Amino acid sequence: MSIKKCRQEFEKIFKKYPDKTQALLPCLYVAQEKCGCLTEEIVSFLAQRLDLPKVEVYSVITFYSMFSFEKKGKFVIRICMSLPCYLRGSREILEAVVEEALCIKPNQSTEAKKFTIEPVSCLGLCDIAPAMMINKKIYGNLTPQKAREIIRRYKQEKDK
Ligand code: FES
Incomplete structure (x- = not known):
């Protein structure tokens, strides 16, 4: 590079x-x-x-977790695992995204380098915990169901 x-x-x-x-x-x-x-x-x-x-x-x-020596996916999904988000269910959000939507583990990318999942520390979005970001877009007040729907939309987008 x-x-x-x-x-x-x-x-x-x-x-x-x-x-x-x-x-x-x-x-x-x-x-x-x-x-x-x-x-x-x-x-x-x-x-x-x-x-x-x-x-x-x-x-x-x-x-800084945003920097990496490995090429990341087109969509980098950062899920906050700090305490306020954790207490409001970020572990379940992570599990929903990882296991049900993408079938890859945290800190891995999908084969075609479309998605990378990163558990991270506070994103500065504690008022809408549990929160995640996909690239620069913010998602808050998540439930596992909402997270799955968001990822599904991105999966459809990538197939267009
Ligand atoms: S603790 Fe999750 S965004 Fe701050």
Whole structure:
């Protein structure tokens, strides 16, 4: 995976954030979005350009669940497993999505790379717990039934 796709965006970010450490997160976000996953080439480029040790870049990548070195599905389903959501049934939501809808385990992708399921920490949507996000779209006040219906719609969409 090449960084060519991201170079123009990186340059805009470098100009916007003269403080190099502040530029790292937006750059990683752009790389993840454009390339579908991060690579050693991207890590080396950003470490060199931002004058940061590679280990610091890696530690940011491993801290945030939105970053990955593996290509994710077209639809990334993030299900909050933090306490407020957990107490309102996020485990059942996860089970409904995983077992009944997609037949893959958490942190796996479907064969055709259409779906990836990720149990995550608080999404900042506690007022509508239990919550999940599919890419940037928010779903709250979920029940297992609602979650299954949402996934079914995405499955139909992918077949169009
Ligand atoms: S605890 Fe689930 S969104 Fe905050």
